Amino acid sequence: MEKLSFKIATLHRGRYMLLMMLFVLALVYIVSRLPLSEVVKIMGSLFSLPLVLYIAVKCSRKPTVWTIDNESLTIEDPTSHKIIPLNTIDYVRNLRRSGGNLIIIKLKTGAHVRAWRNKLFESEDDLKNLCQSLKDSKIEYYDM
Known part of the structure; x- marks a missing residue:
């Protein structure tokens, strides 16, 4: 990939x-x-x-760039940089909220990574493509 x-x-x-x-x-x-x-x-x-x-x-805007390769998921924003190995991800849950989504990445170690997606006053982003890539990477994905 x-x-x-x-x-x-x-x-x-x-x-x-x-x-x-x-x-x-x-x-x-x-x-x-x-x-x-x-x-x-x-x-x-x-x-x-x-x-x-x-x-x-x-x-409060904090645009992020999510990068998926063969081994990891990288989440970059203006102030931080997180690298999550794909084999440590238990599942990803996408919860719809008014004005956006709460994306929860549950790691096998018990920790969570959360991102609040914003749809208010924003143009369309790449969330659908990201979700499809997560599914293609054989990561358990829940869209709720």
Whole structure:
């Protein structure tokens, strides 16, 4: 098998959740201080939530490149580099979530490698091709 590379749009999930909470709290604080009626405050907050979501996603982006060759799966992002030998992978589970997927790689040693795929505000990535390559490599794959 030749070396195959796939670009996957992933998120730093902790940063995303923290930014969402901070932005929502800041939004609520600012709106509560405005001298407007309660209905206008609530409507303003509700219509501002998509902007908060957009900013949190854009600030938490962590695009990764997944490379599969005969012996290993390599996951590279801007801050780290993981090499996982294919013979140590027990199974791969792809769990669909709103806005993306949670990809769990269960290793035979009991450890897990998790990646949060993002579909919000992103163009199509190579997840389907990656999943097919994992199946072709005789790795147990679950799509849920």
